[in-house]
Amino acid sequence: MTIQEIGRPRKRKEDAKLLTGRTQWTDNLARPGLLHVMFLRSPMAHARITRVDVSGARDLPGVVAAFSGQDLAAEQGSLPCAWPVTEDIVIPDHPPMAVSEVRYVGEAVACVIATDRYRAADALEAIDIEYEQLPAVLDMNEALAPDSPKVHESGNQAYSVKINSGDIEAAFRDAPVVVDRTYIQQRLIPSAMEPRAVLADTDGESFTLWSSTQIPHVLRVMLAVVTGIPEHRLRVIAPDVGGGFGSKLQVTAEEVLCLLLTRRLGRPVKWTESRSEGNLTVHHGRDQIQHVRLAADADGRIRGLRVSLLADMGAYLMLLTPGVPTLGGPMFNAIYKMDAYEFACTGVFTTKMPTDAYRGAGRPEATFGIERTIDELAAELGMDPVELRKRNWIRHEEFPYTTVSGLTYDSGNYEAATERAMSLFGYDKLRAEQVDRRDRGDPVQLGIGVSTYTEMCGLAPSRWLGEANFGAGGWEHASVRMLPTGKVEVITGSSPHGQGHVTSWSQIAADALGVPFDDITVLHGDTAVAHKGMDTYGSRSLVIGGMAVLKACDKVKEKARKLAAHALECSPDDLEFEAGAFKVRGTDSQKTIQELAFAAFTAHDLPEGMEPRLDSDVTFDPENYSFPHGTHLCAMEVDTETGMVKIRSYVAVDDIGKVINPLIVEGQLHGGIAQGIAQALYEEAVYDADGNLLTTTMADYLLPSAADLPSFVLDRTESPATSNPLGVKGVGEAGTIASTPAVVNAIVDALRPLGVRDVQMPCSPERVWRALQAARQGTREGAGR
Amino acid sequence: MIPAPFDYVRPDSLAEACQALAADEEAKVLAGGQSLMPLLRLRLAYPSRLVDIGRLPELKGVHDRGDHVFIGAMATHDEVMRSHVVNADCPLIALATATVADPAIRHRGTFGGSLAHADPAGDLPAVVLALEGVFVTRSEQGEREIPAAEFFVDYLESALRTAEVLVGVKIPKLGPGWGFHYEKFRRTAQAWAIVGVAAAVRRANGSIAEARIGLSNMGPTPVRAHAAEAGLRDAELGDQVRQACEQAAADTSPSSDLHAQADYRRHLARVLTHRAVRAAAGSP
């Protein structure tokens, strides 16, 4: 009798090592003769480099070499963009180290390689560099004006896309209600616990790159293309990686440059960013201006939705930069039925750090746009926001449902999740308290924010990615190897950076093979070990990588069955598999999978033609995305005297299909919700009028800690995904996607009777106070008229 | 942490420390390092030598000296916050110190360091100003006593001379009848004050007899809210107190920065002063 592993709240196999500091972060790694590189970075948002002289640095003690962009120009290539969303997209040349022009503060302009980091840092100050300032381009609307200074010769528009479904003109013509709103998705700085770090080494022929990356496999291919190092001579290793949130889904300038420097110097070279350097140069997230218009009938039925985005690309297009906002394209319509939909997006260049994927990538923006607007529509109609949603959402009996944007949602039950959330939240009681506080004119008002999100996970069917001009496929790879002693090695191409793949994959394999959880090890993150893979992002790991593991186990089992039949002298059809053993139906004779592994190893008596191994090698390509959904409710207290907001309670009921490990799921949700709240209330990358980043430290770029957050109340409903046999949907981004609009909706809900219609994120106390001031003045003026 | 190169010395006596500082104009005192190290790390300071004062016995501990409490410059925030003497005789300091940063920083950062650093956003300068502490310093030239009202000169600038060490601060004991409160307004639990209000209030016959109010982050130095203090003299709880607190931002010159604009800081000073005074007066 074995216990079912899937569904068990197993503590993570990873944690003992993490908690006792026995991890291998890239920065911990040492190689004989190691050198350290530091980069001199542009203090200008936009300038021509008129002179660089690194000779002063070269002469200093401990300095081995120093280079300018010019010195590397011939070999450094251009950083890749793998998602040209349109035919006519402009992809400017992107040298890893600026050669003649800098386009954002923080761009590398020179480097020093020294025997230690201190000497390298000292030597940076001896580099002589002169700039001729060019105009900064910071505001997207201004950037698109014909007389704007240009970021690149070709102009400030990277691309423009539009998708259309149904008769949008008809939906808006004569619509009894149209809500028209503009929201700002502020620029965010992904703040992984482990800063980025790169180590490159060579034996003169082959190269190894260790990097704190989410994507060792993609990186290897890309680096081979950019540097010309043949792919088979390049090994990429992601050792322990301490978080990424998308920021390590990148081919960075520093990765390319470390490799080039190693090639030049023939010695190992390491770079580890400081936090301030990271804030300047890790790719940023979000940064959109969203214009959202929603047309409805008087009874609240949605007729049509029109979305128009300006998306800040920053100075260059990095790996997925242009695609990120377009990922929201099919998602603004969310869980709602409507007649027509239009989505337009223009990518704009500015002289800021490039943006790219950040937890949720396009979907948090879409969810915010629609969920904020639904609450606004409810207010306009004088309806309860939950009631309005009920009128418009896809009912559970309507699944599978093809949405107005063309996606087919396989399963879901919005009614169940919402009902559960409302009851845990005490919705009616809180509404009553809200009325009471309003009536009393309490200086502390109460608001309730609703967010009934869905998202698409599991990037993605390769065929569809091709149609979207994505530069790679969406499959994932797994191998399973039964070792002679019956232990199991699982190899995954989905390289984790903190999620707990090792634990979840062990649970999947334990159930599939009937072996103990502790007998399984999971190998990953080294292209010489996990030789194929598409890595970790977009909540794809379980849905695709976990599925690949299951299929690889099934394949091993198939072979084991043949071997067992041979050993037990019966037909494979007479065997039943139970608790890790093949039994001849109706008898006592059996072979355990461990015995079969040993038999395959000795190969003394194998069926005719069978190879002596019990292992498998599988890739899985999904047929559809998966669509987790859920209902998040936030109760917010707002101090109308100071503008300070405080989350009183937060309930999240998520439907992520089947759950492999509830503890890991909760962890993902806690972190995700916190991160979404952080966007709503705290985080913002601020550039000044000259294009200098002001938020370079954690004193200025605010991140909440546990002390700032309430205890989340979590629960789940379960509509298994029908698109994969595990029934799983993915949970990596759900919390982040759902929570931001719930929080802002709650603030606006608290203050609406006082005349506030919106508060721009992050909703700092000052912004809340100013919104109240403006509303009060508006009211006073109104009363005077 | 990659600072520019510097020398490091750790003297065993105050005299030696003063000597080491006098010998090098570019030398700097290193106390808990919680403000100095970030400056070094960001290469915003380039001292030639750090004189670590962590081992000087004269700077340690919290002492009951009859009419005043003497807090040694090297007493850590954590020590101060837990000191029985401080909690009994100048509890406002304990209240404010408990809001400083987080436990890790409070175990390293020092009372003297916070004051010598003279950051108007710090919590302790406004408190010591309101409590009218007296700063005791030493240099090769001898010992000096500087009243709090003269200590904070400008942004990150105190009356300490080069090569002068802050030994500690005398906090006069206030008699019975005083109540205290520190109201700190910040966005995250471990952030610096956007505005902070330190209030010491003496109540008599249901009204406020006198009040002393120190403001954090309402200008380049910590300031006393003199106008509000004047209005609070013999003010009755209720409207009179409310009106007096409306004067809290008078004569302040708060900055506009990433965390708040000046007009919002002034507004906060008024609201928070009212809250702090009411709390100090024990009136909900």
Ligand SMILES: Cc1cc2nc3c(=O)[nH]c(=O)nc-3n(C[C@H](O)[C@H](O)[C@H](O)COP(=O)(O)OP(=O)(O)OC[C@H]3O[C@@H](n4cnc5c(N)ncnc54)[C@H](O)[C@@H]3O)c2cc1C
């Ligand atoms: C993340 C973080 C958050 C913080 N949050 C807060 C907060 O919320 N509120 C708050 O008030 N503070 C805060 N601080 C600052 C903290 O209180 C520091 O401990 C304090 O500002 C400096 O004390 P220190 O002992 O570390 O001094 P150091 O950093 O060692 O020195 C600071 C300066 O004072 C000088 N100095 C120090 N001691 C003496 C002396 N005895 N004589 C002469 N000169 C001296 C030094 O030369 C240096 O210029 C924070 C610090 C950090 C790192």
